[in-house]
Amino acid sequence: GAGVSQTPSNKVTEKGKYVELRCDPISGHTALYWYRQSLGQGPEFLIYFQGTGAADDSGLPNDRFFAVRPEGSVSTLKIQRTERGDSAVYLCASSFSGGSSYEQYFGPGTRLTVT
């Protein structure tokens, strides 16, 4: 079956612009995670959805970052007033449930470059 997909694959934007990054999880997966991977680092947690609600947004760096999952499937990560420091690969993962026995499946990520 289809895996986690993310669009766009690459995004170049100017400093100060608004961007949206999309994640399509595996069908039937109720848990969805966003991570950010800066160059030379491991991914860092941003936000976790269980169904439509953000169950844990403790990783969002500031109020310029926001994410939604209105129908419990597709999720959009939104970044306002982008800064050069936001440049990174943004990874999405989904899981059948948020339970610890379930594997998180990752998408290929969106590489965001802020110029």
Next chain:
Amino acid sequence: AQTVTQSQPEMSVQEAETVTLSCTYDTSESDYYLFWYKQPPSRQMILVIRQEAYKQQNATENRFSVNFQKAAKSFSLKISDSQLGDAAMYFCARYGGATNKLIFGTGTLLAVQP
């Protein structure tokens, strides 16, 4: 602090040889899960192997095995009979908190020499 430490930024191994990647972690929990992920240049994170902390037996998946030392909070990955396709970035990770977000180390870049 909930940290995962990988002290080897880069490793190299000859094809068909064995290599071990190191990982240590910090946790106050008694039951938790540990993982090794592979990330090739395509950026796709691929789960290599997982270990439940309550299991004393080390996990094994074909050519991949772990040495889990719970008291020492050590979780190393052994790759046997290395293949060219094993070349990638390898990340050690553990679940953190009630929402099971993954906490990753900084990674080890593995090169496989023909």
